[in-house]
Amino acid sequence: MKRTHLLRSGLLALLALGMGSAAFAQEAAGAATDAAAPAPSTWFNSDKIFIYIFLTLFLLVGIMIVHILWRVNQMVLERLGKVPKAKPAKAPGQPGSLKAWWARIDAKYLTRAIPVHEEQDRVLDHEYDGIRELDNALPPWWKWGFYISVIAAFIYMYHYQFGSGPNPEQEYTAEMKVAAAEVEAYRLAAKDNVDEKSVTMADAAGVEAGKVIYQKNCFMCHGAAGEGGVGPNLTDEFWLHGGSINDVFHTIKYGYPDKGMQAWEKMFSPVQIRELSSFVMSLNGTKPPNGKAPQGDIYVDNGAAKKDSAAPVAAK
Numbered sequence: 411m412k413r414t415h416l417l418r419s420g421l422l423a424l425l426a427l428g429m430g431s432a433a434f435a436q437e438a439a440g441a442a443t444d445a446a447a448p449a450p451s452t453w454f455n456s457d458k459i460f461i462y463i464f465l466t467l468f469l470l471v472g473i474m475i476v477h478i479l480w481r482v483n484q485m486v487l488e489r490l491g492k493v494p495k496a497k498p499a500k501a502p503g504q505p506g507s508l509k510a511w512w513a514r515i516d517a518k519y520l521t522r523a524i525p526v527h528e529e530q531d532r533v534l535d536h537e538y539d540g541i542r543e544l545d546n547a548l549p550p551w552w553k554w555g556f557y558i559s560v561i562a563a564f565i566y567m568y569h570y571q572f573g574s575g576p577n578p579e580q581e582y583t584a585e586m587k588v589a590a591a592e593v594e595a596y597r598l599a600a601k602d603n604v605d606e607k608s609v610t611m612a613d614a615a616g617v618e619a620g621k622v623i624y625q626k627n628c629f630m631c632h633g634a635a636g637e638g639g640v641g642p643n644l645t646d647e648f649w650l651h652g653g654s655i656n657d658v659f660h661t662i663k664y665g666y667p668d669k670g671m672q673a674w675e676k677m678f679s680p681v682q683i684r685e686l687s688s689f690v691m692s693l694n695g696t697k698p699p700n701g702k703a704p705q706g707d708i709y710v711d712n713g714a715a716k717k718d719s720a721a722p723v724a725a726k
Contacts, residue, residue, distance in 0.1 A: 612688035620689030636693040638702025653709030
């Protein structure tokens with residue numbers, strides 16, 4: 411029973427310290443990532459000091475638990491008669507005095523367990539199913555661990571409630587900034603992942619690249635200047651399938667075979683379709699000569715298309 415109790419207490423203390431060290435490590439890492447508004451460098455907001463403190467405590471508690479389990483095992487073996495009883499400690503200055511000194515330290519500051527031969531005097535009166543309770547004190551190392559955790563809680567509360575530690579709103583803002591930077595980095599590193607939902611206008615170089623693609627593949631149907639031919643006029647404000655950059659990207663990518671518009675997704679990469687869509691958008695309002703009659707609906711910025719009854723509309 412004593413061995414089970416000590417093992418359970420030791421493991422719980424070790425688990426508590428491990429969780430505490432992990433929590434402090436996470437807090438320190440979160441504070442370190444707030445590059446946009448760095449806090450003044452102090453002993454409390456160091457990104458490593460709490461990690462070092464709790465790792466040290468974690469190591470010390472682990473050593474204590476190993477030692478206690480070894481002592482309990484020796485005690486059990488001694489009670490079972492499988493090992494000889496320990497010899498009396500030798501006087502200081504004699505061989506083995508260090509062992510005697512450590513035994514006193516262990517009995518006073520680490521376990522403070524009742525000696526086996528005194529247990530009968532400390533057993534409580536009540537019993538249950540033949541099991542009686544030994545009135546043994548909590549190990550000092552466990553109580554000191556509790557005291558240290560209480561002190562650490564006050565330090566934590568002072569640092570994050572009254573000191574320079576970030577509050578939840580500041581932590582959220584910092585994490586959102588980090589997430590936005592990661593999204594932007596991903597977007598720049600994965601340009602080929604653009605689709606009709608995420609596409610945006612290309613820069614000037616992208617528009618020029620789209621012009622090259624248009625002149626090689628699209629002028630036969632839409633005219634060299636986008637004035638229209640077999641296909642509709644790309645320079646006016648009328649559109650058959652929507653006039654936003656997203657709509658144009660969708661039209662080029664998937665096409666409308668029933669209207670004579672083929673799908674280009676197998677011939678062009680997503681980046682090329684974005685560049686071509688951007689060039690098509692740049693043609694709006696250029697008014698080339700011999701422009702084809704309007705087809706479709708007027709596209710407005712809010713995405714709602716409205717029918718212009720005064721304009722001639724070709725059959726779709």
